[in-house]
Amino acid sequence: MDNRQRALGYLGLARRGNRIALGEEPCGIACRGGHARLLLVAKDAGDHTFRRAKSFAQSGKPPVLTAPFTKEELGAAVGMRVCALAALTDAPLALAFVESLDQPEANGPILELLRTQTARVAQRRKEEKAHQTNLRHGGKKSGPARK
Template identity: 35%
Template sequence: MENRQKVLNLLGLARRAGKITTGSELVLNEVRNNKAHLVFVANDSGKDIQKRMADKCTSFHVVLDKESFTQTELSIAIGQKRTVLAVCDIGFAKKMRSLLD
């Protein structure tokens, strides 16, 4: 199994564990409150949402991935139609980052 698929599987597991926040405003709140450890933005999402997330994640030193997955891939992984999601557990975030590097 390739690493991208492993990350998608981990996203589904993290969602079932309640460690994922979805939706742009909720994700921004998690980033502001230093609860988000990794933020995913679909690479086919709008430029405005990509810029907002990039600016906020840079300001609060949160790792942002906006290149790896499409909206469809993220949506299937978590079982909801979403373009933005935050991983709010350090263990899941570290494992996902290591798989993506």
């Protein structure tokens, strides 16, 4: 499987896992709500779509990536006819998508940002798992014993 198909497969996986917002309205909501981790714009999208994507990115701070796919290719990957704008809401999935593209030098800052976000997500999951274990098993606080 080549990298283009792998990247499109990640988008399909995101759609099945409900980790992607598709279209202008849902992408705007995801960006304004702070849920978007990566904003994708099709390479053949119109000027108005690019302007809207930049506006969304300013409100929610996700990086904007011009995907090397047409609207039809993006749409086919997510089960739609066409899709010009998509927002990935899962940091590890967004990282895997960007890494699967063949543009490491062009996407360097985006990769670095997504790597730090993914590390924070992993740390929070680890802390939450430890917290749930402590709740189930009555985790004792370490320190001197009280009399």
